[in-house]
Amino acid sequence: MAEQDAATAPTSRGIVAAVRRELAAARHAARASLAATAAARAAALAQLDAVRLSAPRRRDELLSTRDTALAEARARRERETAKLGRGLLGLAEAAAPGTAGSPWASWRPGMRPEPQAGLTPGLLRIGSLVQEPAPNVPVPALVPLLDTAHLGVSGDGAAAVDALIGAMLLRALASVPPGSLRISVYDPGRLGGALAGLAPLAPAGLISYLGPGGLGPLLDDLAEQIRRINENVLGGVYLSVAELAAETGRRPEPWRVAVLLADPNGAELSKAERAQLDRVARTGVAAGVHLISRGFELTADTDVETIAIRANGTARTSLTGEIPVRLDAPPGAALVTGVCRALAEQATAGPPPVPFAALLPDEIWQQSSAEALRAPIGEGTDGRLVELVLGDDPPHALIGGPSGSGKTNLIYCWLAALATRYSPGELSLYLLDFKEGVSFARFAPGTRDPSWLPQVRLVGVNVNSDREFGLALLRHLAEELKRRAAAAKQHEATKLAELRAEDPAGAWPRIVAVIDEFQVLLGARDAVTSEAVDLLEDLARRGRSQGIHLVLASQDVSGIEALWGRSGLVSQFTLRIALPKARRILSDVNLAAELIPRCHAVVNADSGVPSANTIVRLPDAGDRATWLGLQEQLWSARPEGAEPPRLFDGDSRPLFPLLPPPPAPELPAAVGAVALLGETIDVAGRPATLRLNRAPGRNLAVLGTRADEACAVLLAAGHALGSQHTSGSARFSVLCLDSDATTPAKSLHAVLDARHRCDWYDADGVTALLAELAEATDEQPHYVFGFAMDAVAAKLAAKPGPGLPSGHELLRTVLARGPERRTHLLGWWRTVARLRDDLGGPGARFDAIGAWVALDVHGPELSALYPQPGGPPWFPRLNRALHFDRAVHQRAQIIIPYEVAP
Numbered sequence: 001m002a003e004q005d006a007a008t009a010p011t012s013r014g015i016v017a018a019v020r021r022e023l024a025a026a027r028h029a030a031r032a033s034l035a036a037t038a039a040a041r042a043a044a045l046a047q048l049d050a051v052r053l054s055a056p057r058r059r060d061e062l063l064s065t066r067d068t069a070l071a072e073a074r075a076r077r078e079r080e081t082a083k084l085g086r087g088l089l090g091l092a093e094a095a096a097p098g099t100a101g102s103p104w105a106s107w108r109p110g111m112r113p114e115p116q117a118g119l120t121p122g123l124l125r126i127g128s129l130v131q132e133p134a135p136n137v138p139v140p141a142l143v144p145l146l147d148t149a150h151l152g153v154s155g156d157g158a159a160a161v162d163a164l165i166g167a168m169l170l171r172a173l174a175s176v177p178p179g180s181l182r183i184s185v186y187d188p189g190r191l192g193g194a195l196a197g198l199a200p201l202a203p204a205g206l207i208s209y210l211g212p213g214g215l216g217p218l219l220d221d222l223a224e225q226i227r228r229i230n231e232n233v234l235g236g237v238y239l240s241v242a243e244l245a246a247e248t249g250r251r252p253e254p255w256r257v258a259v260l261l262a263d264p265n266g267a268e269l270s271k272a273e274r275a276q277l278d279r280v281a282r283t284g285v286a287a288g289v290h291l292i293s294r295g296f297e298l299t300a301d302t303d304v305e306t307i308a309i310r311a312n313g314t315a316r317t318s319l320t321g322e323i324p325v326r327l328d329a330p331p332g333a334a335l336v337t338g339v340c341r342a343l344a345e346q347a348t349a350g351p352p353p354v355p356f357a358a359l360l361p362d363e364i365w366q367q368s369s370a371e372a373l374r375a376p377i378g379e380g381t382d383g384r385l386v387e388l389v390l391g392d393d394p395p396h397a398l399i400g401g402p403s404g405s406g407k408t409n410l411i412y413c414w415l416a417a418l419a420t421r422y423s424p425g426e427l428s429l430y431l432l433d434f435k436e437g438v439s440f441a442r443f444a445p446g447t448r449d450p451s452w453l454p455q456v457r458l459v460g461v462n463v464n465s466d467r468e469f470g471l472a473l474l475r476h477l478a479e480e481l482k483r484r485a486a487a488a489k490q491h492e493a494t495k496l497a498e499l500r501a502e503d504p505a506g507a508w509p510r511i512v513a514v515i516d517e518f519q520v521l522l523g524a525r526d527a528v529t530s531e532a533v534d535l536l537e538d539l540a541r542r543g544r545s546q547g548i549h550l551v552l553a554s555q556d557v558s559g560i561e562a563l564w565g566r567s568g569l570v571s572q573f574t575l576r577i578a579l580p581k582a583r584r585i586l587s588d589v590n591l592a593a594e595l596i597p598r599c600h601a602v603v604n605a606d607s608g609v610p611s612a613n614t615i616v617r618l619p620d621a622g623d624r625a626t627w628l629g630l631q632e633q634l635w636s637a638r639p640e641g642a643e644p645p646r647l648f649d650g651d652s653r654p655l656f657p658l659l660p661p662p663p664a665p666e667l668p669a670a671v672g673a674v675a676l677l678g679e680t681i682d683v684a685g686r687p688a689t690l691r692l693n694r695a696p697g698r699n700l701a702v703l704g705t706r707a708d709e710a711c712a713v714l715l716a717a718g719h720a721l722g723s724q725h726t727s728g729s730a731r732f733s734v735l736c737l738d739s740d741a742t743t744p745a746k747s748l749h750a751v752l753d754a755r756h757r758c759d760w761y762d763a764d765g766v767t768a769l770l771a772e773l774a775e776a777t778d779e780q781p782h783y784v785f786g787f788a789m790d791a792v793a794a795k796l797a798a799k800p801g802p803g804l805p806s807g808h809e810l811l812r813t814v815l816a817r818g819p820e821r822r823t824h825l826l827g828w829w830r831t832v833a834r835l836r837d838d839l840g841g842p843g844a845r846f847d848a849i850g851a852w853v854a855l856d857v858h859g860p861e862l863s864a865l866y867p868q869p870g871g872p873p874w875f876p877r878l879n880r881a882l883h884f885d886r887a888v889h890q891r892a893q894i895i896i897p898y899e900v901a902p
């Protein structure tokens with residue numbers, strides 16, 4: 001090994017060199033590595049320094065990013081929870097709208113809650129959820145009741161339970177239409193004391209309290225109600241009253257809530273009561289019958305909600321489950337009674353009526369009356385408008401109601417609905433009111449308002465003492481009936497619709513004559529009544545086919561009784577409208593009018609048969625401004641040339657009419673001029689006339705002591721005669737024989753003297769004038785107006801001398817002979833006896849007095865001046881006179897002296 005080593009071993013130098021080389025290389029490498037390491041270290045140090053420098057900023061940045069993210073997340077959470085809270089609140093408000101959910105703090109004792117949900121009741125608030133979805137977002141806790149559930153309420157203290165029940169009932173009452181929730185409280189333990197705060201509802205029939213022994217009958221009654229509702233109301237068509245209400249928009253049955261408060265010391269339920277309670281619980285909700293129980297187990301499957309009150313003022317409800325409810329503090333006693341009182345008042349007053357405007361059509365005068373007149377007058381119990389129809393059937397109407405029951409209001413409603421639907425070409429109205437007052441005057445032009453209702457042809461007000469005016473209206477209608485019947489015959493028409501079809505160019509409006517307090521017309525056993533009844537009977541029977549309809553209204557049963565004797569007449573009035581407490585308007589067995597409240601009427605189009613009753617709630621048509629606005633609208637639309645209605649006001653004197661221009665002079669000469677004496681009582685308001693021709697007796701005696709009216713008659717006659725003669729064609733003389741007559745006599749003299757020869761005489765000149773007239777031979781018309789002729793009786797009686805005629809004799813000559821020479825005396829005597837004295841005393845003949853006007857002179861006193869024995873039937877009354885003209889009258893007629901402007 002050594003030899004081998006010696007042979008092959010390098011030299012040591014070489015080895016060393018090699019080692020050195022190696023070492024050098026190694027050293028070199030080490031140096032290089034060291035340098036590299038140093039460089040790396042320097043770089044690392046530099047990086048470290050850089051990191052050290054930037055670290056705090058970076059950390060801040062990271063922290064800030066984290067904070068921002070956290071803040072965003074928190075804000076998002078708050079937003080989401082607030083949104084959720086708001087959503088929950090909104091849901092709660094929608095589920096318990098208005099008074100069903102509003103906090104007690106917003107309630108006031110006298111408030112009249114507006115039911116928010118109408119026929120769909122909401123849930124009822126009892127408190128708020130303990131767990132708020134977000135801070136300060138309390139969510140109300142609600143429980144269902146009406147149309148949804150029964151309630152079982154339990155708790156340690158009965159008082160807390162009862163307070164909660166009372167609060168829920170108050171909310172329920174206030175959130176549905178007043179009167180539509182009826183409560184029965186079975187409270188054997190406290191005899192009604194538990195819910196005594198609701199007692200103000202009792203007078204309105206909204207709550208009743210039952211004591212011991214009341215449970216059985218109460219449950220029986222509820223069961224019977226449910227049975228009846230199922231059979232008669234739902235009738236197999238609807239599953240529940242709630243469904244019926246939703247589909248028809250009306251709720252024919254109230255909700256019934258029975259509050260059953262068990263008496264802890266009381267007896268258990270009997271078996272029958274238990275069974276009945278179960279039945280009601282099972283079937284009640286669909287019929288709107290609900291139970292609220294404290295202490296009775298309600299065993300219906302799904303319809304029972306429970307509330308368990310805990311001692312700490314919280315409760316657990318079946319609706320909120322595990323989430324506890326913080327109960328509201330109960331409302332104060334004053335609030336409960338105050339609200340109940342207001343609710344009872346509202347319920348008694350009934351629901352607000354349909355507004356007057358609802359009776360009016362969108363566009364006026366769009367209806368044809370050819371077949372009938374149809375017009376709504378109010379709202380029925382189902383909320384729809386109820387129409388009155390006048391046509392072939394029913395043709396006529398009777399309206400009845402005691403004073404103040406709303407007859408006038410009803411007539412206004414009806415007239416408004418008619419007058420806006422039917423144009424004047426389709427409808428004519430004649431309106432007569434026999435009671436004192438001016439109820440129809442608004443339809444005619446007045447001093448304050450020039451408008452009138454264009455369909456109205458006649459308005460009669462204050463007609464109470466002018467029964468003759470009622471008769472005049474009936475006569476007028478009878479004439480129209482005759483005219484229509486003749487036209488119908490000519491066109492072979494049997495009813496108005498046919499006549500209108502056959503004679504389209506003719507004017508055949510339907511006529512409605514309304515006579516308010518018509519019993520006054522039939523109020524005496526006399527010729528007026530018997531003629532009126534005959535005319536009414538004829539009009540009622542034949543008017544139906546000719547479009548003439550009678551509407552008779554009466555506050556007094558006596559008027560109806562007057563008709564009742566004439567069954568044929570009454571049976572034509574098939575449309576009956578009875579206001580509250582109206583008696584015998586419907587029929588003897590129909591007592592519906594006894595039961596309806598104010599502002600309601602029973603409408604019956606089948607002669608009062610009870611099954612045809614419709615109850616109507618009438619709007620208020622009394623607002624004058626509303627009416628005026630409506631009337632002005634119709635008035636502005638009136639046809640061109642439309643005449644205003646004739647207004648007859650029994651309380652005012654008619655004005656002397658505007659006279660036509662004087663006729664040709666030969667006319668008065670040929671047939672005699674015409675004196676006007678006053679206005680006749682008829683529909684046209686024609687003047688009463690006296691033709692002064694050459695016939696014997698063409699003089700006038702005005703009889704009676706009422707100077708003003710007597711002078712008015714002479715003045716009217718003088719004005720009319722003066723205006724008919726051309727200037728110079730007639731002579732006038734005014735005799736003023738009493739100072740009472742001086743003013744009117746002077747005014748007549750002045751008017752006549754302006755156009756004609758008119759001489760003035762006083763007591764001193766009268767005999768001379770009579771002597772002249774008695775001798776006169778010329779034939780110029782001469783009209784002598786004697787004011788208070790009887791005042792100079794002594795003077796006329798005196799004998800001027802032997803062989804000479806006395807003034808009386810001269811007077812008799814003038815009266816007897818004058819007319820044929822065209823001299824006419826129109827004189828005023830204060831009594832018939834004085835006229836008789838002037839004509840020759842007892843046994844004197846009155847032939848020379850062919851016409852007379854009697855004022856305060858009774859009928860029998862006029863017998864000598866009247867063809868029928870006993871004189872005319874006449875009871876003097878103020879501002880009315882009786883006029884008789886032997887030449888033209890069979891009977892005396894009543895006239896109203898004109899108001900003659902000087």
Ligand SMILES: Nc1ncnc2c1ncn2[C@@H]1O[C@H](COP(=O)(O)OP(=O)(O)OP(=O)(O)O)[C@@H](O)[C@H]1O
Nearest residue numbers: 402403404405406407408409410599618619620622
């Ligand atoms: N439907 C109603 N709504 C509101 N107020 C009404 C209604 N009906 C009548 N009234 C009011 O009742 C009062 C009496 O009514 P109305 O004058 O119509 O009774 P009436 O029976 O005609 O009485 P009278 O015969 O004494 O005149 C009036 O003040 C009227 O405004």
